[in-house]
Amino acid sequence: MKTDVKLGEEVKKHLLKNKIETPLRECSFGSEIKKVKIEHHFKNIMIELGLDLADDSLMDTPRRVSKMFVDEIFYGLDYANFPKITTVENKMQYDEMLIIKGCQVSSTCEHHFVVIDGLAKIAYIPKDKVIGLSKINRIVKFFSKRPQIQERLTEQIFAALQFILKTDSIAVEIDATHFCVKSRGVEDSGSSTVTRKLGGVFMTKPEVRNEFLNTK
Numbered sequence: 764m765k766t767d768v769k770l771g772e773e774v775k776k777h778l779l780k781n782k783i784e785t786p787l788r789e790c791s792f793g794s795e796i797k798k799v800k801i802e803h804h805f806k807n808i809m810i811e812l813g814l815d816l817a818d819d820s821l822m823d824t825p826r827r828v829s830k831m832f833v834d835e836i837f838y839g840l841d842y843a844n845f846p847k848i849t850t851v852e853n854k855m856q857y858d859e860m861l862i863i864k865g866c867q868v869s870s871t872c873e874h875h876f877v878v879i880d881g882l883a884k885i886a887y888i889p890k891d892k893v894i895g896l897s898k899i900n901r902i903v904k905f906f907s908k909r910p911q912i913q914e915r916l917t918e919q920i921f922a923a924l925q926f927i928l929k930t931d932s933i934a935v936e937i938d939a940t941h942f943c944v945k946s947r948g949v950e951d952s953g954s955s956t957v958t959r960k961l962g963g964v965f966m967t968k969p970e971v972r973n974e975f976l977n978t979k
Contacts, residue, residue, distance in 0.1 A: 764846060764901070770927075777926040783918040785909055787840065794833050794841070800803045801829035823827025836871055839908030845903035849890040857893065860971065862886040868902050873910035877901055881939025881955065887924060887976050888932040899924070906960060910915055913939055913958045921960040931964030933977045 778784040790797075806825040811815060816822050838844045866883040883903050887894075889907045907921045919936045936959045945952045 764844075766844055767847040768845065768962065771842035772846060772906040773841050773928055774845060774926055778919060778922055781918075781922055783915060785840070785911070785915065786921075787835060788953050793815055797833050797865070798826075799831040801832055802826050805829060805840075806820045808885055839905045846898065846905055846907065848898045848902070849895040850898075850910050850927065851892050853891055857889050860886050860888055860974060861893075862975065863896065863899050864978065866900050868903060868907050868916075868937055868939055870909070870911045870913075870916060870939075872941055873912060875943040876910065877914065877942040877946060879911065879939050879941050880905075881937055883920070884936045884975075884978070885920070886934040886965070886978075887928060887930065888971075889910070890928070890930040890932070892928050892930075894924075894928060902927075906952075911948075913937055913941070917958040917960045921962065925962065930963060933960075934962070934965040934972075935960045935974075 775784065802825040805828045806816065809821065809824065814821055817827075839912075858910050863885045864882075867883045867884060868879065868883050870879040872879055873878070885903070902923050903920055906916055906923070917935050917937050921933055924933050924935075936957065938955055938957045940955050944950075944954060947970060961972060965975060968970065
């Protein structure tokens, strides 16, 4: 995946300004040192749980987990991994709603570190720019790949698109199953959570809002 560190830092500043950034602290070491540290700590967790790391099925688990955390399920914590976003001038003067449905959301609950699994629906009405369609999916994926609460994830996707497209006429809806509800605690396997963030004409024009909300 091509990345854009500069754009990532600009988006980060926009999120900080709007007080919707993930709680992060400054980190002075790179990803390889992170992997070594996480491997060490996760090995100790497994030992405390009573697992025998001499077993050939378990001995490499701390290394696998550390690699998975840094390179896969939490890579969105590092803005060096922010995707390169292609936008073009809206020469065709397209001014109708554009909707992407069924965008996969696979994230991690920051309260219990279990899965959040669902779908996002994203819409915007172009102003001066239009965005490459797959880039919206990549923005959703980037912010999903960090410990999250669904409300903040929804806000972050909205704010990133707002900054990149220079318009408030954006709508984000996420419908997700939380495994902290499904697999522990109340153990309710049938419920899901819906969050939305609407801006611009999606807020001021009921007919536009209803078109978005009623699109299946």
